Amino acid sequence: MDAAPTSLQFYFDFISPYGYFASLRVDDLAARHGRSVTWHPMLLGVSVMKVMGLRPLMETPLKAPYVQRDVLRYARRHHITLGRDPGAPPMKPLTAARACCWAAVHHPDAAKPLARAMLHAYWVEGRDLSEPASLAGIALPDGIKAGPLVSAVAGEDAALRLRQSVEASLSAGVFGSPTVIVDGEMFWGLDKLDDVEAWLASGGW
């Protein structure tokens, strides 16, 4: 009997529009090949700025205006209504990322719905989720109550879990959002999702 197929590992930063776009496709993509997906928040502020020594994308000459145009072009093509200018300064992603890590431990069945709810609140509704209290204002999934969530993301346990999660993503070599790892093979970028699907369909090349 074959072992159960392993999950795809999906890494994203809440402030990354490409990460948001990928979040809308990655589970369906995996399901077409009998796979599940494990979501991991990561922090571009750590990987790009601290480890790689690069500027933030939207402060990089030439690249910033291109990315802004490319994001809007993708949204238009896929009929996604963004409630936020992709060129505007991002929120602080720590609160949302900590909420994911806390939910993964305490409400594992609701962790992915919570991540989706926060992505939707930020990218579609244009809400700023920088502060823990902001999470009380969004539509939370069943099983997650605002009070415990807000307390948890302000606490040290969620912060520690996020640090561990970010450290693990760096150890896995993850630097950008979105990144998908399929059976140890890493694919970086929204534009690579078709390759991820081809890899799943073919078993690799």
Place this chain on the structure above:
Amino acid sequence: MDAAPTSLQFYFDFISPYGYFASLRVDDLAARHGRSVTWHPMLLGVSVMKVMGLRPLMETPLKAPYVQRDVLRYARRHHITLGRDPGAPPMKPLTAARACCWAAVHHPDAAKPLARAMLHAYWVEGRDLSEPASLAGIALPDGIKAGPLVSAVAGEDAALRLRQSVEASLSAGVFGSPTVIVDGEMFWGLDKLDDVEAWLASGGW
């Protein structure tokens, strides 16, 4: 009567493996939609390092090992035999880029074959084309003689033309290799060639 459709503008750096891979596809892609392609050498050393203030790709932690793996993965999938380790230090691209600019003026019909010959010599045969004399050792296309080519790329005229070409690419917003501009719409990255084709097929979105 409709005006003739405009050429696609294709920008690449000789030291970019993704630029090389795109060079193998972009003319066929355009031809499927009745378009021609104009090739432009650009310099990542200017756009990435000087204008954008970033490190060279292959000196960037996390990204360098990923890109190396991704390049080899693409080559394997598309049956391209690379004669060069994509992680090895690159040649100086000025000679090859100047040769393109010189040929575009003095041998326009041979300019693209010359660019292809240099890309093949560098990426498939593993030759270093940093020095003008190195061009005498490669298989040159009809119409290009080694003596005048080597003299030209060592001269000031070719250097000036390249500076103008690089300046024009920056003015057009080009920062990465490959970049394709279709009717004013810019697409950056090898992974975007399928989008370029979709854009051509649909007239945009």
